[in-house]
Amino acid sequence: MAFTGKYEVESQENYDAFMKAIGIPAETIEKGRDFKFTTEVVQNGNTFTWSQIYPGHTMTNTFTIGQESDMETMSGKKFKAVVQLEGGKIIVDFGKYKHTSEIVGGKLVEVRELWRKILFKVPVPWQKKNQ
Template structure:
């Protein structure tokens, strides 16, 4: 099955490893990192052709990303960084490349389904974080 069909719906946070180190490397401030490390967000994906909506809901904030596969766009990350994001589909992985608009650091985010779980690998300058979600 394609990632477009299996990723649709809600996902509950299960686990995270090395997320603080990734955020620090990406240039996220300590206060934001401290709050983000404690959150257990729910993710929801809606897919209509090449148009996607990804919504992250937590007790702290709701962040909505609307994007079109293959089209670079200005974006603001959930932690407040201004970036250009490009989403692509590669071998049933949803790949996001974030390029800083303000002289910051770039990130690479790989989302895929493994064993029925949503796995998200975030990487900045070789520092990786793995976050795992289960279908709601």
């Protein structure tokens, strides 16, 4: 499955509860709730550069499927992870939560689940931007 593209957020579910559960401060949650940010994915074989572009801040993770990579969480914490590709879905354990991404109907759909207690599913479909 080809992931390369620029995607703009279309909708979110359970944003506040999920962000609070992973330790994001209330002020940051409030500021970020209505951000219209972009995700840019560049795929070269099994190597990906995955950037989330927010107003005034960009978070980029580069990884190769099946290899340990340096990663950063939404809260800015650095860690190492092995990203997996299963059934066309990219899966990474961010410690407190699991992040799954796939292309559905030309849209990037991201689901974040709390890792130890699955309390929320946060599907985030993105509309692919014209290149």
